[in-house]
Amino acid sequence: MAGDQTPEMTGAQALVASLEKLDVDVIFGIPGGAILPAYDPLYDSKVRHILVRHEQGAGHAAEGYASSTGRVGVCMATSGPGATNLVTPLADAYMDSVPIVAITGQVNSASIGTDAFQEADIRGITMPITKHNFLVTRTEDIPQALKEAFHIASSGRPGPVLVDIAKDALQKSAPFVWPGSIKMPSYRPTVKPHVLQIRQAVKLIAKASRPVLYIGGGVVRAEASAELREFVDATGIPVVTTLMARGVFPDSHELAMGMPGMHGTVAAVGALQRSDLLITIGARFDDRVTGRLDSFAPDALVIHADIDPAEISKNRVADVPIVGDAKNVLRELNQQITKVDLADISEWVGYVTGLKRRYPTGYDLPPNGELSPQYVIKRLGEISGPDTIWATGVGQHQMWSAHFLPFEKPGKWLNSGGAGTMGYCVPAAMGAKVGNPDQVVWGIDGDGCFQMTNQELVTCALNDIPVKIAVINNQVLGMVRQWQTLFYDSRYSNTELHSQRIPDFVKLAEAMGCVGLRAETVEQVDDVINQAMAINDRPVVVEFLVNKDAMVWPMVAAGTGNDEIKIARDLAPDWEEEVL
Amino acid sequence: MSTHTLSVLVHNKPGVLARIAGLFSRRGFNIESLTVGQTEKPELSRMTVMAEVDDPLVLEQIVKQLNKLIEVHKVLELDEAAVLRQLVLVKVRSDIDNRSKIVDTVNLFRGKAVDISHESITIEATGSHEKIQALVSMLEPFGVLELVTSGHVALGRGARALTDRTRSDIRRDKESQG
Numbered sequence A: 001m002a003g004d005q006t007p008e009m010t011g012a013q014a015l016v017a018s019l020e021k022l023d024v025d026v027i028f029g030i031p032g033g034a035i036l037p038a039y040d041p042l043y044d045s046k047v048r049h050i051l052v053r054h055e056q057g058a059g060h061a062a063e064g065y066a067s068s069t070g071r072v073g074v075c076m077a078t079s080g081p082g083a084t085n086l087v088t089p090l091a092d093a094y095m096d097s098v099p100i101v102a103i104t105g106q107v108n109s110a111s112i113g114t115d116a117f118q119e120a121d122i123r124g125i126t127m128p129i130t131k132h133n134f135l136v137t138r139t140e141d142i143p144q145a146l147k148e149a150f151h152i153a154s155s156g157r158p159g160p161v162l163v164d165i166a167k168d169a170l171q172k173s174a175p176f177v178w179p180g181s182i183k184m185p186s187y188r189p190t191v192k193p194h195v196l197q198i199r200q201a202v203k204l205i206a207k208a209s210r211p212v213l214y215i216g217g218g219v220v221r222a223e224a225s226a227e228l229r230e231f232v233d234a235t236g237i238p239v240v241t242t243l244m245a246r247g248v249f250p251d252s253h254e255l256a257m258g259m260p261g262m263h264g265t266v267a268a269v270g271a272l273q274r275s276d277l278l279i280t281i282g283a284r285f286d287d288r289v290t291g292r293l294d295s296f297a298p299d300a301l302v303i304h305a306d307i308d309p310a311e312i313s314k315n316r317v318a319d320v321p322i323v324g325d326a327k328n329v330l331r332e333l334n335q336q337i338t339k340v341d342l343a344d345i346s347e348w349v350g351y352v353t354g355l356k357r358r359y360p361t362g363y364d365l366p367p368n369g370e371l372s373p374q375y376v377i378k379r380l381g382e383i384s385g386p387d388t389i390w391a392t393g394v395g396q397h398q399m400w401s402a403h404f405l406p407f408e409k410p411g412k413w414l415n416s417g418g419a420g421t422m423g424y425c426v427p428a429a430m431g432a433k434v435g436n437p438d439q440v441v442w443g444i445d446g447d448g449c450f451q452m453t454n455q456e457l458v459t460c461a462l463n464d465i466p467v468k469i470a471v472i473n474n475q476v477l478g479m480v481r482q483w484q485t486l487f488y489d490s491r492y493s494n495t496e497l498h499s500q501r502i503p504d505f506v507k508l509a510e511a512m513g514c515v516g517l518r519a520e521t522v523e524q525v526d527d528v529i530n531q532a533m534a535i536n537d538r539p540v541v542v543e544f545l546v547n548k549d550a551m552v553w554p555m556v557a558a559g560t561g562n563d564e565i566k567i568a569r570d571l572a573p574d575w576e577e578e579v580l
Numbered sequence B: 001m002s003t004h005t006l007s008v009l010v011h012n013k014p015g016v017l018a019r020i021a022g023l024f025s026r027r028g029f030n031i032e033s034l035t036v037g038q039t040e041k042p043e044l045s046r047m048t049v050m051a052e053v054d055d056p057l058v059l060e061q062i063v064k065q066l067n068k069l070i071e072v073h074k075v076l077e078l079d080e081a082a083v084l085r086q087l088v089l090v091k092v093r094s095d096i097d098n099r100s101k102i103v104d105t106v107n108l109f110r111g112k113a114v115d116i117s118h119e120s121i122t123i124e125a126t127g128s129h130e131k132i133q134a135l136v137s138m139l140e141p142f143g144v145l146e147l148v149t150s151g152h153v154a155l156g157r158g159a160r161a162l163t164d165r166t167r168s169d170i171r172r173d174k175e176s177q178g
Helices: A013-023 A035-044 A055-071 A087-095 A122-129 A141-156 A169-172 A194-209 A217-221 A225-235 A267-273 A328-339 A348-358 A373-386 A396-404 A425-435 A449-453 A454-463 A478-487 A507-512 A522-533 B018-028 B056-068 B099-108 B127-144 B167-178
Strands: A008-010 A026-027 A048-051 A072-079 A100-108 A132-134 A161-166 A172-174 A211-215 A239-241 A278-282 A301-306 A320-323 A391-392 A441-446 A468-473 A513-520 A540-546 B001-013 B031-037 B044-053 B072-078 B083-093 B111-118 B118-128 B145-148 B154-155
Touching: A008 A013, A008 A328, A013 A035, A013 A141, A013 A169, A013 A172, A026 A055, A026 A425, A035 A100, A035 A169, A055 A087, A055 A100, A055 A425, A055 A449, A087 A100, A087 A122, A100 A141, A100 A169, A122 A132, A122 A161, A122 A513, A122 B018, A132 A141, A141 A161, A141 A169, A141 A172, A161 A169, A169 A540, A172 B145, A194 A225, A194 A278, A194 A301, A194 A320, A194 A328, A211 A225, A211 A267, A217 A225, A217 A328, A225 A328, A239 A267, A267 A348, A278 A328, A278 A449, A320 A396, A320 A454, A348 A373, A373 A396, A373 A441, A373 A468, A391 A396, A391 A425, A391 B083, A396 A441, A396 A468, A425 A441, A425 A449, A425 A454, A425 A468, A441 B018, A507 A513, A507 B154, A522 A540, B001 B018, B001 B056, B001 B154, B044 B056, B056 B072, B083 B127, B099 B118, B099 B127, B118 B127, B127 B145
Parallel strands: A026 A048, A026 A072, A072 A100, A100 A161, A132 A161, A211 A239, A211 A278, A278 A301, A301 A320, A391 A441, A441 A468, A468 A540, A513 A540
Antiparallel strands: A008 A172, B001 B044, B001 B072, B031 B044, B083 B118, B083 B145, B083 B154, B111 B118
16 A cells, blocks of 8 residues: 555644544644644644634543544644643543543654643653553654554543644654554454353343342443343343443333432442342442442342453452453343243342332422422423433532433433543533534533533534533532531531622623523423523523522432432431341 | 562553553552563563562452553463562672672672772672572671662563463454454
8 A cells, every 4th residue: 555656744634634534523622832733734624623712621522522422532732731631531531431532732752851832741641541642753653643542442441542743743744654454462352252251140140039230331332222121121130220321221111220329219229239149231330339348239249241351350359250342241141041041030120119119219399499400400301301412510410410311312411420520511512412413412510510611602602513501500519518518517618609699600601602591480490491492503501590408319428338328318218128 | 468470561662661650550559679671572571560469359450450551462470480580789898808708608699799899899699589688688797888689570481481472362363354
């Protein structure tokens, strides 16, 4: 392929040509000195570049795009502060296994290490928070680095990859050689599960009397929702879906127990705690799910399937480890499970579905007639429906959304699970809308989170990205305040935002080119949601002024075991009568 | 605490050492010693990492996390039978009167003098950690002025090499070509 016809290109042209060959349709970014050469050929390219207002927005937008489309999201920034502003989204994508590629400019290769203007060792900085990263100092290495970066980001356990390119490498010319195939002998993820492990697993499943499917975000990333459904149909085993997996199994299904963990449902937490077999797929025994590890699911054997071998037996020892892609694992399980007789689990299913019936996730209306945040979120879900793509920030509104939205379909739920990044919502919603222009995208944000990244609504307004953002304004950093109420004697140190007065979210929205709406009473809720649903030519911000004392229940206090779950303050579910 | 020796085959590229050292520090694994050097293949470097670990699950986690790094080709825990060597350079206070005593002692350890002055002698020796410690303790009475030890380098015994390709490697290569 190389030869006399190989076109000579600048590194910048090679970068853009590589992105075109990789079928990139959109980049979120901001130009600056070191990356400037790349922006010249980008001007003529078919690749769309969306000029964001802050690099953090570019990173989260790439995440929102990736999580909602299954494709690699791309963001671009210049050296130094441009690159360091990408650190939070990279860390976020690393924790939640989101395939994104960040391209950053670096100072001239001869100046690296001299504390040159806008120099930062972004490769060194991002080593612990990327799946891999590159520093490219030679023009001819650019296409190979890009191809490898996209391959690494999207294969195996997906994750963020950073490609840092020295300015002189972008400026100099070299023959453009597009690598035919990628040979990476030291990177070959295992995607097919070992048949012996599958057989072991099926043996345990067949004789388990209290099995539970503990389903995590890996099943979403592997797009294995249909295979999961088939497995549940074949076995009748109850399902818990972690925060990252909400929607991968329909909540309306009889066997859907909801979300486990610190703010999980009684049914999901109870099912895991009393189980004798956890069938764990694409989940990682995160501390927010397990509570105190030594009292988590004490009687359960563990089947743990994950594409990342390092997750297996990291927190909880697996009795049957399975390394493989969730889709392949479920396919194999589906094939093998028909060949065995399953133990009768009807009594167990009766128990957990009974828990679900008796302890639904509910909420009390505020005594003073103020709006209930849970009610608002519930109505948003009911009016906009299960085809909506939802993005949230982090905190109380996120947990309420995880409970009260209609989760019927996979890939519609975007949020920052592992990192817990406040400010994720608005830019992630923007990225999702760019990737899915024909779908309704709602962001549900808190007043604290919204004030971190709302500047991207300007980007949305100017670039025809009509997202809808609900600001659940309780005037405080609600989740932190909840902990202060429960564990710090209601001493509200620095959690009062006063955002009922400042900023005026409606005016702020309008100043950014959006429609701004507000609801303060129950009667106004449906009206403003319907108004927002009708607007498709501009972004809409709807502020809901809600009660500040609403709390997220159920809750397992940090550092305690899951059996200590409370369904309201000082109120524990009654386990005794139903011990099997 | 028990000490484990890991041989890690990595790409010979800038930044790899930082990546591995960073992994150990951020995951809270303790490194006792780390060496890096060339191998028989110019594109590969070999690191010998000695880590203090009690829990076998922690060791398993270290190996898995190392394997996750894109630039790591292979990780092997060497068993106790492996050949493990360390280098020591030690500068001992010495004059004409005790010089031959020192050299005699050093000869017992198959070490040698590499520098000499009117007031000092510098000794070089290689060997297992225990041998080096024994030598140093014999030299201490003379007065140790300065001492430096290298990290360990290690090779497994027998004909097998870490760089050997396994059958599954070859099969996977064929699959990816076909």
